Amino acid sequence: MNYKKLGNSDIKVSTICLGTMTWGEQNTKEEGFEQMDYALDQGVNFWDTAEIYSIPPKKETFGDTEVIIGKWFEKTKKRDKVILASKVCGPMREYVRGGGNQFGTKNITEALEGSLKRLRTDYIDLYQLHWPERNTNFFGKLGYEHDDSNEWTKFEDILLDLKKFIDQGKIRYVGLSNETPWGLSKFLELSKSKDLPRMISVQNPYNLLNRTYEVGLAEISVREKAGLLAYSPLACGFLSGKYRNNQLPKGSRIERDGEFWTRYNKPNSNKAIDAYYEIAKKNNLNLPQMCLKFLEIQPFVTSVIIGATTMDQLKTNIESVNIKLTNKVIEEINEIQKIYPNPCP
Numbered sequence: 001m002n003y004k005k006l007g008n009s010d011i012k013v014s015t016i017c018l019g020t021m022t023w024g025e026q027n028t029k030e031e032g033f034e035q036m037d038y039a040l041d042q043g044v045n046f047w048d049t050a051e052i053y054s055i056p057p058k059k060e061t062f063g064d065t066e067v068i069i070g071k072w073f074e075k076t077k078k079r080d081k082v083i084l085a086s087k088v089c090g091p092m093r094e095y096v097r098g099g100g101n102q103f104g105t106k107n108i109t110e111a112l113e114g115s116l117k118r119l120r121t122d123y124i125d126l127y128q129l130h131w132p133e134r135n136t137n138f139f140g141k142l143g144y145e146h147d148d149s150n151e152w153t154k155f156e157d158i159l160l161d162l163k164k165f166i167d168q169g170k171i172r173y174v175g176l177s178n179e180t181p182w183g184l185s186k187f188l189e190l191s192k193s194k195d196l197p198r199m200i201s202v203q204n205p206y207n208l209l210n211r212t213y214e215v216g217l218a219e220i221s222v223r224e225k226a227g228l229l230a231y232s233p234l235a236c237g238f239l240s241g242k243y244r245n246n247q248l249p250k251g252s253r254i255e256r257d258g259e260f261w262t263r264y265n266k267p268n269s270n271k272a273i274d275a276y277y278e279i280a281k282k283n284n285l286n287l288p289q290m291c292l293k294f295l296e297i298q299p300f301v302t303s304v305i306i307g308a309t310t311m312d313q314l315k316t317n318i319e320s321v322n323i324k325l326t327n328k329v330i331e332e333i334n335e336i337q338k339i340y341p342n343p344c345p
Helices: 029-041 064-076 105-119 155-167 181-194 217-224 253-257 269-282 287-296 311-322 327-339
Strands: 003-005 012-014 016-019 046-048 083-088 124-129 171-177 199-205 227-231 301-306
Touching (some): 003 301, 012 016, 016 311, 029 064, 124 199, 269 287, 287 327
Parallel strands (some): 016 046, 016 301, 046 083, 124 171, 199 227, 227 301
Antiparallel strands (some): 003 012
């Protein structure tokens, strides 16, 4: 396994992060336990979850993934072996603390206490804001429309609450998710000027169908040591190749919840996927491993968050750290990006 420092902290995290959002929906507790056992044995010491998991989000399954992880911690007594990340969700439906904004003192406190209880732990290593409260673009939205009437919790107030949690020993570090260059830079500015906790990571989508992070955010990540935790690295499974030629494997994410997972089903996505498939085939590479390795070696990436529903998928994804991409392969990948630039932003 390979490791990188998490932001400007002294923590070293595996460059493969175990994603967990399928546990409680596509995966059972027992399957989640098997994944955690195997991942830790392979040196994957970094796990990511969220209060809203499992996904797709439902009132009935809210927090279920954290419960599964908590039961594993209780059974194995290996909490100290894991760098654990979780998230407080952004504006939400009524079933989450009455709905609406979630970063005010009352809601964010209840969110953290709920996660700690479900996870059966006294602390979370990295606590992240899942998505912004303010009106901005994330989850693939284009066409920014500014709205000054939109109400959202002041960044300084959020950081003051996070500082309180850090002082209490309930969280160690803080990070962002689905954030923009303006949001990250504003949080960093306040941290410096007000001596408040510093955002040390950004969890945003990044894959060969969506390389928009490279514009703007990549520079901040490198200069400010606030690296990317790349989620959806295989574009919801599309870059595994399993949906090529109109295939729809039974039990797959798209077969189960196709109406929810529409982001990567775009006009040019299949053309780009076929092109990447041909590069992998020509160079005797496994397609998902090639896609994951390309992300891992980027200087602004701290860790790549994989998600697997089968043990074969998990083993393939983790093994990606051991492959090599030649300069020729990297050049070929970049040529496809020129032909089909970010088909799924």
